[in-house]
């Protein structure tokens with residue numbers, strides 16, 4: 001089994017065997033990889049009744065304590081109730097209500113970048129944290145080094161370590177969970193023991209802050225506060241009711257914190273590598289919005305190239321190349337292939353979004369024009385499949401569009417320059433974990449003009465004082 005960027009090997013194996021799906025067996029565990037859009041639609045969507053469960057992954061659920069997170073929950077009543085909670089607050093219409101909060105967080109991002117361009121990766125993380133902590137808990141984050149943003153960052157760093165082969169051993173042979181951590185070969189268990197507390201910290205700390213704010217009467221509107229008030233007035237605020245609210249907002253916090261960051265880091269990388277795309281998008285914004293104000297959602301329809309660029313961000317280096325594994329709950333047959341019950345089924349989102357028969361020979365290039373006046377499918381598959389499709393996608397798309405548009409309107413992104421004036425080629429590698437973060441890279445981000453910098457200052461001080 002390759003341990004690095006498995007989605008590339010799975011795509012290659014599919015081509016070598018001329019098959020849309022591939023099967024392999026690891027220590028008696030069946031794995032099926034779905035490499036084509038047609039197969040994904042047929043299995044995950046048309047046959048969703050049997051392809052919507054999750055495999056049991058004790059490295060994350062037991063050893064790190066993330067058993068309460070939705071991507072790891074089996075399909076059942078609890079999961080359906082949580083998804084219903086997500087839909088109430090994050091379907092397209094309610095998601096629009098968070099746009100002012102998103103704008104405030106993106107403006108703070110621009111201000112942070114103006115003052116400290118080198119720290120852009122930390123600023124993006126801060127922006128995504130500000131949005132999700134505001135929506136879920138009504139927490140207004142500190143302008144820098146916010147403790148809740150740091151907690152979720154550490155928690156997710158620990159969670160990402162489950163993609164290491166030493167951790168995956170526990171998922172392939174779950175009985176190893178009971179072997180003492182001093183035993184040779186199970187050293188990863190010690191790492192998990194040391195990091196287990198993060199899964200409780202992310203669940204408890206921000207929720208406690210909302211509860212305290214509600215008790216003081218200082219809570220601002222949020223999913224946690226709205227649900228708590230509603231449940232209290234319906235007499236449903238039992239210990240179970242409270243555990244449900246905590247789990248719902250905890251899922252927003254962990255799932256919303258790093259996915260958007262990864263997409264926006266890829267956007268910055270694309271702008272360095274494809275300067276002509278950046279110029280074209282900036283020209284469109286200038287023509288529609290002018291230089292006296294900053295763009296907003298009301299401009300979205302008038303900016304087709306920028307819209308196409310935001311779609312291409314989701315496709316080009318898609319955030320979760322293998323999505324989240326599904327589990328097949330009963331034996332199945334597809335196109336004459338026998339698919340055994342209990343198989344882990346991986347949708348190779350990477351292969352589907354880079355399929356040359358759909359995207360042409362330049363499938364690996366960043367080219368928004370492919371989406372302009374074309375009937376190419378929207379890259380919605382980046383958000384997964386069927387009954388487990390990402391319930392945060394509308395909010396994520398809004399935040400990505402707004403950040404992309406406001407950054408392009410105000411900043412020029414280019415290669416960083418070293419002390420000899422030579423351009424530095426950006427690092428282009430990315431991680432092999434579920435969320436495929438780009439490796440840290442250097443770049444130069446400068447205001448496009450003094451007027452652009454002033455607009456950012458003006459709008460941020462308006463917002464802060466308002």
Ligand code: HEM
Pocket residue numbers: 070071072073079083132251252253255256257259260263319320323324325382383384385386387388389390391392393395396
């Ligand atoms: C660029 C941003 C994002 C991408 C690319 C993304 C992608 C995905 C994917 C591929 C899945 C797995 C779907 C499947 O199993 O087939 C997923 C699940 C999920 N996402 Fe997202 N996501 C993003 C942002 C968000 C945000 C902002 C939130 C929360 C506010 C969120 C919440 C969730 C949750 C709770 C699940 C688990 C759903 C379940 O297991 O039923 N995601 N996401």
